Amino acid sequence: MQDILAILRDYGMLLLVGQYPHGPVGGLVITLALSILGVALAFPLGVLMALARISPYAVVRLPAIAVIAVVRGVPLIMFIFWVYFFLPVLTGRPISGFTTLLVTLVIYEAAYLAEIVRAGIEGLPKGQMEGARAVGLTYMQAMRLVILPQALYNMVPAMLGQFVSTVKETSLGYVISVNELTFAANQINSILLTKPFGVYLILALTYFAVCFTLTQLARMLERRIARRRAGARPSTPAASPAATVPASQNA
Amino acid sequence: MNPLDFSVLWRGDYPALIARGMVTLLELTAASWVLAMALGTLLAFIRMSRSRIARAFVATYVEYHQNVPMLVQIFLWYFGIPTLLPQDWQMWVNRNGGEFIFAFIAIGLAMAAYVSEALRGGIRAVPATQLEAARALGLNFLQSFRLVVLPQAARIALPALVSHTVLLLKNTSLAMAIGVVELTYATREIESQSFRTIEVYLFSTVVYLALTLLIMWGGSRAEARLRLPTR
Numbered sequence: 001m002q003d004i005l006a007i008l009r010d011y012g013m014l015l016l017v018g019q020y021p022h023g024p025v026g027g028l029v030i031t032l033a034l035s036i037l038g039v040a041l042a043f044p045l046g047v048l049m050a051l052a053r054i055s056p057y058a059v060v061r062l063p064a065i066a067v068i069a070v071v072r073g074v075p076l077i078m079f080i081f082w083v084y085f086f087l088p089v090l091t092g093r094p095i096s097g098f099t100t101l102l103v104t105l106v107i108y109e110a111a112y113l114a115e116i117v118r119a120g121i122e123g124l125p126k127g128q129m130e131g132a133r134a135v136g137l138t139y140m141q142a143m144r145l146v147i148l149p150q151a152l153y154n155m156v157p158a159m160l161g162q163f164v165s166t167v168k169e170t171s172l173g174y175v176i177s178v179n180e181l182t183f184a185a186n187q188i189n190s191i192l193l194t195k196p197f198g199v200y201l202i203l204a205l206t207y208f209a210v211c212f213t214l215t216q217l218a219r220m221l222e223r224r225i226a227r228r229r230a231g232a233r234p235s236t237p238a239a240s241p242a243a244t245v246p247a248s249q250n251a
Numbered sequence: 252m253n254p255l256d257f258s259v260l261w262r263g264d265y266p267a268l269i270a271r272g273m274v275t276l277l278e279l280t281a282a283s284w285v286l287a288m289a290l291g292t293l294l295a296f297i298r299m300s301r302s303r304i305a306r307a308f309v310a311t312y313v314e315y316h317q318n319v320p321m322l323v324q325i326f327l328w329y330f331g332i333p334t335l336l337p338q339d340w341q342m343w344v345n346r347n348g349g350e351f352i353f354a355f356i357a358i359g360l361a362m363a364a365y366v367s368e369a370l371r372g373g374i375r376a377v378p379a380t381q382l383e384a385a386r387a388l389g390l391n392f393l394q395s396f397r398l399v400v401l402p403q404a405a406r407i408a409l410p411a412l413v414s415h416t417v418l419l420l421k422n423t424s425l426a427m428a429i430g431v432v433e434l435t436y437a438t439r440e441i442e443s444q445s446f447r448t449i450e451v452y453l454f455s456t457v458v459y460l461a462l463t464l465l466i467m468w469g470g471s472r473a474e475a476r477l478r479l480p481t482r
Binding site: 069070072073074075076077078081082085086164168169171172174175182185186189194196197198199200201203204207208211212215 | 314315317318319320321322323324326327330331332334335417421422424425427428435438439448452455456459460463464
């Protein structure tokens with residue numbers, strides 16, 4: 001316990017912000033920045049992939065199915081190495097670890113978000129689409145104005161769960177030396193050498209504090225949304241198949 | 252870039268390294284899976300208990316393991332826990348492949364949390380009258396759980412259990428961070444010696460993909476075979 005307080009006193013700032021203001025920003029700030037940017041950039045891509053995934057045209061649907069299957073079937077670490085080696089080849093210049101991890105996360109999370117959005121769309125009653133088409137909207141208008149707003153709203157808790165997964169996945173930045181939270185803890189460990197248990201316990205509890213708070217928030221939102229849906233349409237129980245937060249599926 | 256040349260994978264001691272990586276990947280997956288399933292079932296059972304303390308213990312266990320990155324859990328076990336062990340235990344663990352043992356423990360314990368949540372969902376979906384009827388027939392609580400509730404709950408939880416198995420297999424790749432020579436480690440090793448990046452990474456990516464697709468296929472086969480006629 002004494003150890004842990006001493007580590008926090010001496011290295012707490014390194015865990016939170018890295019070497020800033022005497023050096024680059026790192027630590028928890030970079031972990032959160034990567035997660036927020038990653039999910040924000042993956043979101044539009046995920047919606048497009050979801051629309052492609054349920055498209056009536058096989059030309060659009062099959063590639064989307066393939067991409068999603070590959071992303072879900074291969075470890076994230078493999079993707080990080082792929083991007084690490086090939087992004088510089090494609091762009092013709094060196095790429096920072098931060099950008100490498102961000103690009104990887106955007107691709108990876110887009111595939112997972114696509115499945116969430118798809119579950120949201122398929123969880124809506126068929127009558128929504130039929131009704132929208134019946135009043136004269138085109139397929140795309142019906143999607144944009146009627147289906148997606150409802151589907152995305154219902155899926156907010158699941159997407160928050162995916163955000164928690166992303167926070168946890170940024171820890172893999174360690175293998176390509178991205179200056180994030182896990183990397184900072186490893187630095188501290190190699191400075192101290194004799195206190196690995198304290199250092200990694202602090203690291204675990206820091207992630208826990210962030211992720212657990214967000215998970216609880218997701219559950220609260222989920223209950224509220226379920227109540228609202230039940231209140232709006234008392235005849236149909238609030239039972240969209242994937243409305244339960246898949247308490248963060250990853251790494 | 253040079254044309255693809257997969258024969259590089261057969262050069263020198265690369266085949267041995269790949270084979271070792273694949274065997275370790277499968278061993279780690281199998282060992283952690285057994286631990287996760289056994290402990291996960293036990294935790295789901297404890298969660299049904301009337302004791303509030305026991306339930307809170309399981310809930311805490313589950314929340315910790317689901318809200319801390321797997322990599323960090325592996326680090327805590329591999330770097331942190333040995334310093335708390337007596338000296339001769341530490342030496343024994345180091346002599347007997349500590350990386351593998353701690354990766355197995357960390358992955359198994361973490362996945363047990365996911366398994367117990369999947370089973371808990373399944374148990375809640377089994378009507379309470381099933382348990383009551385089993386008790387009324389004279390089975391004790393443990394027998395009712397094992398013979399009546401669990402078989403039904405496991406069937407309901409099967410899709411989730413299959414996707415957690417896929418997740419477990421993918422997560423074994425994190426063991427490379429502490430030096431376990433599994434497939435990802437072997438891949439990186441061969442790449443850094445041969446510089447045939449595309450060939451080596453393509454090979455491993457296809458292996459992972461094949462294994463995960465195999466698990467999903469097996470899962471859907473099992474689902475079809477185990478389906479109860481009444482449902």
